[in-house]
Amino acid sequence: MLTIKGKLGIEDFYRIIFKEEAILINKDVLTTVENSFNFLSQFSQNKIIYGVNTGFGPMAQYKINDSDRIQLQYNLIRSHASGTGNLIPEQYVKAAMLARLNTLSLGHSGVHISVIELMTSLINKNITPVIFEHGGVGASGDLVQLAHIALVLIGEGEVFYKGERRPTEEVFKLENLKPITITLREGLALINGTSVMTGIGLINTINTRKLLDWMICCSSAINEIVQAYDDHLSLELNQSKKHKGQQQIAKSMRHHLKDSTLTRKREHHLYNGNNEVTIFEEKVQEYYSLRCVPQILGPVLDTLNNVEKILIEEVNSANDNPIVDVEKEHVYHGGNFHGDYVSLEMDKLKLIVTKMSMLAERQLNYLLNPNLNNILPPFVNLGTLGLNFGMQGVQFTATSTTAENQMLSNPMYVHSIPNNNDNQDIVSMGTNAANITKKVIENTFEVLAIETITIVQAIEYLKVQDKISSKTKKMYDDIRNLVPPISDKDVPMYPYVNKVKNFILNFEEEIYACKELN
Template identity: 90%
Template sequence: MLTLKGRLGIEDFYQIIFKEESILINNNVLSTVENSFDFLKKFSENKVIYGVNTGFGPMAQYKIKDSERIQLQYNLIRSHASGTGNLIPPTYVKAAMLARLNTLCLGHSGVHISVIALMTSLINKNITPIIYEHGGVGASGDLVQLAHIALVLIGEGEVMYKGERRNTPEVFKIENLTPISIALREGLALINGTSVMTGIGLINTINARKLLNWMICCSAAINEIVQAYDDHLSHELNQSKKHLGQRKIAKTMRDHLKDSTLTRKREHHLYHPNNDVTIFEEKVQEYYSLRCVPQILGPVLDTLNNVEKILIEEVNSANDNPIVDVENEHVYHGGNFHGDYVSLEMDKLKMVVTKMSMLAERQLNYLLNPHLNNILPPFVNLGTLGLNFGMQGVQFTATSTTAENQMLSNPMYVHSIPNNNDNQDIVSMGTNAANITKKVIENTFEVIAIEAITIVQAIEYLKVQDKISSKTKKMYDDIRKLVPPISDKDEPMYPYVNSVKNFILNSELEIDNHSQVN
């Protein structure tokens, strides 16, 4: 059981979403929420407060009668629950709920404490509202997607419950849950914020870190397979550049390879008299996809760390409108719901993840093309050349998936379209950015899964299981449990690729030391 005290860290997020740790709200936090509600209720008497006694958006010029204030909030929720397209998976919805809950717990939203209680119960019971990918423009926050969460909180709409899509009233009856009753401005407070894009974004950062760790592992293993010289990973070479990410990637690869007997020292082979040599039979330097891994993955790591920092700041921010300030006894109107911070970071993240998929695809091509590696058969075919096909088929999948990533990497951040009668005249498209980044990450798991299978095939062909590093051997053993040697019996590859993809996706992440790239 984790106690929420008003600030979520990435470790808390990981435990709650991926380890299904239950949550409890700290009593001081509950008091803060109650004080915020009580203050706003009293402060809003005889004042014009947006979303309490006015319409919404460009309709804010219309004053709402006191007798219609509560109906206004219900109307807002129901009218904006208008998403379409694919369903957002339950894990990502739970992340959005957690992000929204944490924001409301800051005490700047003026919601009734019943909202906190019900959201906590839904998270703990893994009851997740049905939310669609399409709908949010990310500038009065995730209005449409969050409205679907709010719809469930008032006892309407649909949820995912024990793997089934069910009507909310049925599930509430089973679990003995009571819908919230709108007390003041709960409708606006629930839907006016960046919590969906932020929740999805935080899962994206965690999954991207898993990808990076596997990309490092695959890159180190290929250096072993081709018996590369190790000085491109040396402390001295990489320390001569100031970038922290590059240095960390190089160190992680050195640690990975420390007990390998396959990588070579340049001074043992090339740093001696060679006056009688005209042409060197072996490569003096490897291709860039092997030699420049620290320089390629270093920016990925640095970007990932910064994305995570920004998203943790966002999830711990008040991101609706207006903002209730109990301490100064005031209510401030502005635009904290605007999702530009998240949108920009998601665009950065999908670019660097796409670059990882490109690196994986090039390394894969290197292994499959005998004219490049000079040590493996075409397509790492362990069967009869011409009769069997080895890894030929899956290369098409990796290539097409990488190409899709390249297309999806175009930014959403600069694709603003005015709407809402031009009230929202410049928007973030942050929800779209987070969802597209999610797709790019899912694609990259597929490409790296194909590369990992191919690496294991290459180790099988070269019979170097007893020479590779212990970390590469662990990868070899893990993949081999899922995929047998593909030799003289061709068979459908998609079950193997999906199996390895799921294995990588569900692999453990040493979250406590995440910034060090475990």
């Protein structure tokens, strides 16, 4: 069980969301939340506090009678639970709930302690609110998506429970759970923040790191099986360029290839006297998709590390409005709910993931085109040329999926549309950015699955299983357990692509390339 103390790291997030560890709220955190609630209860008397005794947004000019305060919070939750479109998968919703729970645990929101207790129970019991992709503009936070979570907390709406979509009321009765206590501003505190975009964003960063590790693995294996010269991965070359990411990628590829007998030393072949040669039959340098991997994946790694840093800062921040400060006995109004930090980072993330899908697609094309690699049959066809097709069909899938990524990688950050009677006159679209990035990541797992199968096919054709590095051999064995050699009998490929996609997405062991990429 992991104790929540008001500060989450990426490792904590991974353990709770991916490993489904139960959580316990630290007693000091509960005390902090209670103190915040008690302070706001007293401080708000005879004062105008936004969202306590006023309307919301442009309706804040209207004072709310004391007798209507509780109804105000219920009205807010119910009216804003208006999402549409595809359902957000349960894992991502759980991540959003954890992000919201952590924010409220900081004691800057003035919520009743029942909010913390019920959210903890829902997370531990894997009771997941039904929420939708469409609705958030990411300015006053994820109002619509978070309203669907709040709807469940007041005992309404729908949840996923043991694989079924069921009314919240039914599940609460089965689990003996009680709705939260609405007293002050619980409705506003629950829906006014960046927790959905942040929760989705953190899962996106974790999955992107998996993609990067597999991309290093595939890039290393291709350099190996085509017997590339290894100096483009050398310490000397890559240290001459002062980017940490590039140096780390090159180091990881050297680590992957350290026991390979296939990569070659330039000094053994080209530095020992070739004065009489006019045209070299073999390439003096590899194509960019093989030779420039550290320069391409280096900025991917550097960007990913920074995105992760910003999102962890966001998840540990007070991101609603107003902000309660018990120590200074004051309530501050502002805009911490604005999602620009997350929106911008999600746009950066989807750019680098799209670039990875482009690199994978080009490496795939290199393997499939005999005029480029000069060592493999067309489409790595292990059967009869003309009669069988090898990997020809799946290349179409990889190409079209990569093209979709290129289109989706256009930024959301600059797509602000004023709304809310122009109260929200510039918005972040952070939730859209996070969801689109999620789609780009899913697409890239598909492209990488196709590339991985093709690499294994190439190893099969070249019969170099005993010459490849131990890490490439591990990949070869793992994929061969899922996909048989595609040779003289063509078969539908989609089940194999999906099997490999799920395998690399859910791979739990140390990734073949290196586990130092952070």
